[in-house]
Amino acid sequence: MARIFINAVSRSLIRAAGSVLTALAAVARNPVLGRELRTRMRGSRSYWLLFGYLLVLCGAVFLIFLQYTHGAGYGASSARGELGKAIFYWVLCFQALMVMLVAPAFTAGAFTIEREQRTLDMLATTRLTNTEVAAGKLLAAAGFATILAFVSLPLAALSFLLGGISPQELLGAYAVLLGASLFYGALGLLWSSLARNTTAATVGAYGSAMIIYITSCILSLASHSVSRGSGTAGPFTAFNPLAAVFTSGTSEGYFGLYLPAWMVGVTLNLVLALALYRSAAANLEHFPERKPWSPLVFATLAWAFFILGWHGSAIAYELQRGFSPSAGSLIGQTSTWPIRTLASQTLLFLALVLPMLSTLGWSPASARRGPIAATVWVAVALGSYVLALAQFSRLHWGAAVAGMLLLAAVSWGIYGVCVGWRAILQYPWPARVAGYLTVTLLLALPEALGSSVPPEQPDPVQQLYYASPFFAIQGLQAAGDPQAPWAEEFTQRRSHLALTLLVPPWGITSGVWFLIGLPGCLMSARRKGERRASARAPSSTLAAPSLPHTHRAEAAETRVSAARPQLAPEPPNVVALSESRAYNAAETTDNEPPEARR
Amino acid sequence: MIEVEHLRKxxxxxxAVRNLSLTLDEGDIFGFIGPNGAGKTTTLKMLATLLLPTAGRARIGGLDIxxxxxxxxxxxxxxxxxxxxxxxxxxxxxxxxxxxxYKIPHHRRQRIVDDVLELTDLTGKKDVYVESLSRGMRQRLCLAKTLVHDPKVLLLDEPASGLDPRARVEIKELLRELKRMGKTIMVSSHILPELADLCNKIGIIEQGDLIVSGDVQAIVAQVRGGRALQLRAPEAEVPRVLELLAERSDVAGAEAAAGEVRLQFTGTETEPADLLRDLVLAGVRVQAFGEQETDLEDVFMKVTRGIVS
Structure with missing residues (x-):
């Protein structure tokens, strides 16, 4: 029995190792990677770039060196340690900045340049898959970033000579550097797959890279400085390569597990890079219905990280509460009012993502894609909401499930509004804009109008409160936790309608949102039916008599002689022809705008 | 080899393309003719799996695109x-x-590259940078690139456009060579004579409609209502020739231009000989007599005029 088990394990291990090796070999043989590396290193350009890069780094190190050696007390080991640290920080900070500047630049043109020089079509008709092409481009860019990182190693190693820096810190910072180069490279790749030309792709890549870089840097550094005393940093402090220079030595706690910050940072960078790269590869797909679900995967991952990152420490605290009451919660808000916080955040996330998903594709071929994507998304969001909530509030399963039903109803409402706009406006982007505006109004207006009236005053405007899901969420929290500061106000406000109908407020709100979504969904369903019918029409009305395939030569003859009325232009045929044209024109007027720009 | 049924884009x-149907057998050279913007490129792109058809189906080698x-x-x-x-x-x-x-293993690539270089007459340029090649050579290089995986079907979109006459002839020679190799070729052009002597089938497309398709000779014969003959005689005798031709029942029409007479002959395969004999017996000094070269330009004008008006 044991032997069978060991055999099975060793066999599966060997198989796994084999598949890893195969994957590596496939990467190494990737023709796009080979060509990119070969052409990039050709000529003197790359060498000059490396030379300039090193020159700047050396200059900086030299200046630091001068500054420290001219200061007082040089020679003591502590001062040398200071110098070592300074060199390390300067070299790595400079490189961390370069990653953001260099990596998107290398990949932003990956597909747009091929499109501009008209080589993408030829590439697309080869047997290379989109993922292979995208992987080649990304790895080539990351390869060059690796070269940049490697040439700076001797300079960074100076800090070893002087002391003050541990090998772990250095390795961690470099690992994050490489992971970040993949992430920012993949970001550029995504923009390259979306944009029409290289300029737009570069602007988009740099814009988004800068926003992500700066926000993550500020958040990580702030979290790092706040937690310096407590010993446990906030989540993902080493995601940003610049912050990782300072945080790579610390550790972070997740679900009671303590990991080195740099390891978490590298992992997050790699996972996000993978998701972005898959999305980029998906955007290259010529056939919409063959498109993989990468955008959805990406959104789901973002959601998972949001839950884990934002609430990770609090969840860990909750998990630990049974064992060690001394562990402090970093994010008090979440654990104090979990239902309100989690439900509101999930709601905002749904409001952000659903209009985008529900207006995805609408050609007859891809008619089902948008709704399926939206459904899966809602299921994922709501599922993780319930799980997290059950974890927090332990006994309040009723409130968690009620919250889920409420959120599902609101999702239905948002979805209905958006597909309704899509049915009216036809084009996806106007529908998206209209959808977002309407959803924002529907979410914000009832709350704003209702709160303009004091709670004691009976006023019909107050009934608007029942349309606001945030109000219902507060109610859910109040039901589970009578100590909530808004519980009293909530009881006063709900007293009008809810008491007469004997329905809890969240029930009324769910009903309201169900009704909001209904017309749009009906409209869209009807429109889809029409569309299917019209999609079937042309092939049946214009179909020539079917010809037997066994006599192809004959068939060609008949086609030439029979199906070409204009060869002997008799009046009836011409009329028939122009009629069929008019029919086609009428039928195509309400058709989808070109989605494929290639 | 290629079956297209009611393709629409x-x-x-x-x-761009409306209800296009055609069938090509193995070894066919199909000339795809039409003015710019008629839908040739769209059709070829759909067949090359770069565009998704809005409706209809197409199969290449039995595989759905x-x-x-x-x-x-x-x-x-x-x-x-x-x-x-x-x-x-x-x-x-x-x-x-x-x-x-195209996933050709490393050890086979060297030979294949040499082979296609030789086929496209680029062997001497093997180690030259691509951007230094002339336009004609680039065109041949691109053709070489489409041949590396030994495809059965070639979809060539305007392979000779923008080339000087010499490069054009070279590309044509290359296509003939490929024809001898038994490839099925679909080649598009907006210039008609370019394809006239190369293809055994043609299709004329205008505004997305394939208005004629099939065997070259059959189409010419059908459009003309007979075979086109051509004869040359001394200038002075041309009016007499026209007179003689007008009397015959198997000549549908004749016109003279610069000592040449073009006529539509409706008789059978062997009867042109009778016509020649009659002319010679009537005392006409016939200098040349033969089948008029397939003039697709004529066909094109005739065919397309019908639909525009």
Missing amino acids: EYGNLV TREPEKVRAIIGYMPDSFGVYDDIKVWEYLDFFAAA
Whole structure:
């Protein structure tokens, strides 16, 4: 029995190792990677770039060196340690900045340049898959970033000579550097797959890279400085390569597990890079219905990280509460009012993502894609909401499930509004804009109008409160936790309608949102039916008599002689022809705008 | 080899290709003719699995282009109408890259690259950078690239456009060579004479409609209502020739231009000889007599006029 088990394990291990090796070999043989590396290193350009890069780094190190050696007390080991640290920080900070500047630049043109020089079509008709092409481009860019990182190693190693820096810190910072180069490279790749030309792709890549870089840097550094005393940093402090220079030595706690910050940072960078790269590869797909679900995967991952990152420490605290009451919660808000916080955040996330998903594709071929994507998304969001909530509030399963039903109803409402706009406006982007505006109004207006009236005053405007899901969420929290500061106000406000109908407020709100979504969904369903019918029409009305395939030569003859009325232009045929044209024109007027720009 | 049924492509409200059907057998050379913007490129792109048809189906080698595009790609070679080349890459590397992209194992690539270089007469340029090649050579290089995986079907979009006459002749020679190799070729052009003597089938497309398709001779015969003959006689005797021709029942029409007479002959295969004999017996000094060269331009004008008016 044991032997069978060991055999099975060793066999599966060997198989796994084999598949890893195969994957590596496939990467190494990737023709796009080979060509990119070969052409990039050709000529003197790359060498000059490396030379300039090193020159700047050396200059900086030299200046630091001068500054420290001219200061007082040089020679003591502590001062040398200071110098070592300074060199390390300067070299790595400079490189961390370069990653953001260099990596998107290398990949932003990956597909747009091929499109501009008209080589993408030829590439697309080869047997290379989109993922292979995208992987080649990304790895080539990351390869060059690796070269940049490697040439700076001797300079960074100076800090070893002087002391003050541990090998772990250095390795961690470099690992994050490489992971970040993949992430920012993949970001550029995504923009390259979306944009029409290289300029737009570069602007988009740099814009988004800068926003992500700066926000993550500020958040990580702030979290790092706040937690310096407590010993446990906030989540993902080493995601940003610049912050990782300072945080790579610390550790972070997740679900009671303590990991080195740099390891978490590298992992997050790699996972996000993978998701972005898959999305980029998906955007290259010529056939919409063959498109993989990468955008959805990406959104789901973002959601998972949001839950884990934002609430990770609090969840860990909750998990630990049974064992060690001394562990402090970093994010008090979440654990104090979990239902309100989690439900509101999930709601905002749904409001952000659903209009985008529900207006995805609408050609007859891809008619089902948008709704399926939206459904899966809602299921994922709501599922993780319930799980997290059950974890927090332990006994309040009723409130968690009620919250889920409420959120599902609101999702239905948002979805209905958006597909309704899509049915009216036809084009996806106007529908998206209209959808977002309407959803924002529907979410914000009832709350704003209702709160303009004091709670004691009976006023019909107050009934608007029942349309606001945030109000219902507060109610859910109040039901589970009578100590909530808004519980009293909530009881006063709900007293009008809810008491007469004997329905809890969240029930009324769910009903309201169900009704909001209904017309749009009906409209869209009807429109889809029409569309299917019209999609079937042309092939049946214009179909020539079917010809037997066994006599192809004959068939060609008949086609030439029979199906070409204009060869002997008799009046009836011409009329028939122009009629069929008019029919086609009428039928195509309400058709989808070109989605494929290639 | 290629079966297209009711293919249709819309870009928004514009119908680029409307209800296109055709069948090609193995070894056919199909000339796809039409003015710019008629839908030739769209059709070829759909067949090359680069565009999704709005309706209809197409199969290449029995494989559906929308269901199994990967397999289709392995058996077709597509040459786009306008294409670029990569910078900083040598001719052999360019071909080696595409061979690798078609998953040809490393040890076989060297020979294949040499073979296609020889076929396209570029052997001397093997180690030259691609961007230094002339336009005609680039065109041949692109054709070489479409041949690295030995495709059964070639989809060539305007392979001779923008070339000088010499390069044009070279491309034509190359196509003839490929025809001898038994490839099925679909070649598009907006210039008619270019394809006249190369193809055994043609299709004329206008505004997305394939208005004529089939065997070249059959189409010419059908459009003309007979065979086109051509004879030359001394200038002075031309009016007499026309007189004689007008009396005959098997001549549908005749016109004279610069000592040449073109006529539509409705008789059978052997009867032109009778016509020649009669002319000679009537005392006409016939200097040349023969079948008029297939003039697709004429056919095109005749065929397309009908639909525009």
